[in-house]
Amino acid sequence: xxxxRIIPCLLYDGSGLVKTVKFKNPSYIGDPINAIKIxxxxxxxxxxxxxxxxxxxxxxxxxxxxxxxxxxxxxxxxYGGGVKTFDDFARLYKIGVEKVIVNSLIQEDPDVIKKVVxxxxxxxxxxxxxxxxxxxxxxxPYSYIGHKIKLSLVEYAHYLANELGIGELMLYSVDNDGxxxxxxxxxxxxxxxxVDVPVIACGGCGNLNDLKKVLYETNANAAAIxxxxxxxxxxxxVLINFPDRKSVIIED
Amino acid sequence: MIVxxxxxxxxxxxxxxxxxxxxxxxxxxxxxxxTILKADKLLLPGVGAFDAGMxxxxxxxxIPVLNKKVLEEKKPILGICLGxxxxxxxxxxxxxxxxxxxxxxxxxxxxxxxxxxxxPHMGWNYIKVLKENPLIDTTSKNRxxxxxxxxxxxxxxxxxxxTSNFGAxxxxxxxxxxxxxxxxxxxKSLKFGMKVLENFSKL
Numbered sequence: 001x002x003x004x005r006i007i008p009c010l011l012y013d014g015s016g017l018v019k020t021v022k023f024k025n026p027s028y029i030g031d032p033i034n035a036i037k038i039x040x041x042x043x044x045x046x047x048x049x050x051x052x053x054x055x056x057x058x059x060x061x062x063x064x065x066x067x068x069x070x071x072x073x074x075x076x077x078x079y080g081g082g083v084k085t086f087d088d089f090a091r092l093y094k095i096g097v098e099k100v101i102v103n104s105l106i107q108e109d110p111d112v113i114k115k116v117v118x119x120x121x122x123x124x125x126x127x128x129x130x131x132x133x134x135x136x137x138x139x140x141p142y143s144y145i146g147h148k149i150k151l152s153l154v155e156y157a158h159y160l161a162n163e164l165g166i167g168e169l170m171l172y173s174v175d176n177d178g179x180x181x182x183x184x185x186x187x188x189x190x191x192x193x194x195v196d197v198p199v200i201a202c203g204g205c206g207n208l209n210d211l212k213k214v215l216y217e218t219n220a221n222a223a224a225i226x227x228x229x230x231x232x233x234x235x236x237x238v239l240i241n242f243p244d245r246k247s248v249i250i251e252d
Numbered sequence: 253m254i255v256x257x258x259x260x261x262x263x264x265x266x267x268x269x270x271x272x273x274x275x276x277x278x279x280x281x282x283x284x285x286x287t288i289l290k291a292d293k294l295l296l297p298g299v300g301a302f303d304a305g306m307x308x309x310x311x312x313x314x315i316p317v318l319n320k321k322v323l324e325e326k327k328p329i330l331g332i333c334l335g336x337x338x339x340x341x342x343x344x345x346x347x348x349x350x351x352x353x354x355x356x357x358x359x360x361x362x363x364x365x366x367x368x369x370x371x372p373h374m375g376w377n378y379i380k381v382l383k384e385n386p387l388i389d390t391t392s393k394n395r396x397x398x399x400x401x402x403x404x405x406x407x408x409x410x411x412x413x414x415t416s417n418f419g420a421x422x423x424x425x426x427x428x429x430x431x432x433x434x435x436x437x438x439x440k441s442l443k444f445g446m447k448v449l450e451n452f453s454k455l
Contacts, residue, residue, distance in 0.1 A: 002375030
C-alpha cells in the first residue's frame with residue numbers, strides 16, 4: 001500500500017516564507033524557491049504552500065511566483081490561498097500544481113468546488129479544516145476570516161468528503177500551530193474514523209515521536225510539518241530541513 | 253527531439269520542467285501533427301478519465317499520426333498514468349476502445365473492504381522490476397508517486413515490466429518493443445523519476 005507521507009507545510013505571505021504561532025505573529029523565514037530546491041535534495045514526499053494573506057487581502061494567488069515554485073518542485077506540489085474561481089483552479093493545474101487546497105471557499109462557493117471535482121477529479125483538491133477550542137464547548141471548525149461554520153468537526157469533514165466530493169482532508173489545529181507540542185491526535189483520529197478519504201494531520205509537530213504517534217496511532221495518511229521544516233530547533237534560527245524518513249516511516 | 257503530446261489533458265508543465273532539469277534541451281509540448289511527425293520520441297502524459305482522453309486524441313486527429321510514429325517508425329513512446337492506460341485495448345472506466353498497442357485492459361481497483369485501503373491509490377510506493385530494460389534497473393529499490401483508481405492488467409504477462417502493491421500486486425510499468433508505460437508519475441518522483449526520464453531520453 002501507499003507509504004505514509006511527511007509533508008513540509010510552508011506559509012507564504014505574498015513575498016516570502018513565514019512561520020506563525022497559533023496563526024499569529026508571522027516571522028520571516030526566507031525565499032521559497034531556495035527552500036524548495038533544498039527540499040528536493042532532502043527527498044521530501046510532497047510540498048504544501050499556503051498563501052496566508054491572499055484571502056484576507058482579497059487578492060488573487062501570485063500565479064507567476066507559484067509557477068516558478070512549481071517548476072522547481074519535483075515532488076507533488078499543493079497550493080492554497082485566494083483560490084476563488086474555476087479559472088483560478090485551471091491556471092494552477094496548468095502551471096504544475098497537483099493539488100489545490102481550499103478553505104474559505106468552502107463557505108463562499110461550494111458549487112465551484114463540486115465543478116472542479118467533476119472536471120479534474122477528487123484527488124486534485126484538498127479541503128483544509130482549521131479547528132480550535134472555542135471559549136466554551138468542544139473543538140470546532142474555525143474560520144480565520146470570520147465565516148460562520150455551524151457544523152461540528154465530524155459533520156464538517158463529512159460534508160467536505162461526501163457532499164462536495166473533496167478527495168483529501170487536511171486537519172490544521174490552530175491551537176497547536178507553531179507550539180512544537182505535538183499534533184491533536186484525538187481529533188485526527190475522530191475524523192479518520194468518520195471519513196473514507198486520506199487525511200493529513202497538521203499543527204504542532206515538534207519531534208519524531210509526534211510524527212510516529214499521529215501516523216501510527218491514528219492511521220493518518222500523512223503528517224505536515226511547519227516549524228520543524230524551517231527552524232533548527234524550537235526558539236532557534238532558520239534552517240530548511242526535513243527529518244530522516246527512515247526513522248519515522250515503517251516500510252514493508 | 254522529444255515531443256510531449258498535448259491533447260488537452262493532464263499536467264504537461266511538470267514533465268517539461270523535469271526534462272529541463274535533467275538537461276534535455278530538445279523537448280517541447282505540442283499538439284501539432286507536423287511537429288509530432290518530426291519527433292524522435294514521444295511522451296504521452298495524462299490525468300483524468302479514459303473516455304475524455306480518447307475523445308481528445310480523436311478530436312485532435314492525432315491517432316493516425318501516433319500509430320504511424322509508434323507502429324511503423326517504431327519511435328519510443330512513454331505513456332504516463334492515464335497515458336499508460338490509453339495504450340491498452342479498453343478500460344472499465346469508459347466505453348471507448350483504447351490505442352490497443354499493449355495487449356491488456358484497464359480495470360478498477362476492486363479491493364477487499366477488510367483491507368480498509370482508500371482508493372485512489374495515492375502516494376509513494378515501491379515497485380518491483382520484473383525484467384531487464386533500458387528505463388529502470390531491475391535491482392531498483394526506489395519509490396515512485398502514484399495517483400490512480402484504475403490499473404492495467406496485461407493479457408500477455410511478458411508485457412508487464414514492473415509491479416507495485418495496493419491490496420494486491422498490479423502492473424505499474426508496461427513494455428512492448430518501443431512502447432513503454434508508467435502508471436506512476438516520474439515527473440513528480442524526485443531523482444527516482446528523473447532517472448527514468450533521463451534513461452528514456454537516451455533511448
